[in-house]
Amino acid sequence: MASSYAISRTEVLSLYRSLLRTARQFSDYNIREYTKRRTDDAFRENRNLSDSSSISAAFSDGKAQLDIAKRQAIVYSLYTTKIKSVMETNSYSSSSSSS
Numbered sequence: 001m002a003s004s005y006a007i008s009r010t011e012v013l014s015l016y017r018s019l020l021r022t023a024r025q026f027s028d029y030n031i032r033e034y035t036k037r038r039t040d041d042a043f044r045e046n047r048n049l050s051d052s053s054s055i056s057a058a059f060s061d062g063k064a065q066l067d068i069a070k071r072q073a074i075v076y077s078l079y080t081t082k083i084k085s086v087m088e089t090n091s092y093s094s095s096s097s098s099s
Helices: 009-023 029-046 052-079 090-097
Strands: none
Touching: 009 029, 009 052, 029 052
């Protein structure tokens, strides 16, 4: 499928943006940040690929990861609690600075 043609920069950037957009759908702070960090790390790791077969393989892997992340975002939304993480609350940072 992807190996039959050259993958354009636009397609790669679209995949990157889709992964970050999907990461924002996770309500849990830790999972959301992990997904963002993992996306950044994978794209940074593969940015110097020059062989078309390795680029196609990395792109296909990224598409598979996007599908997995979309499914997981749906599943996590069904079982998540509405309690925010300490990292997301403003009251924690304002109370600790007044001490």
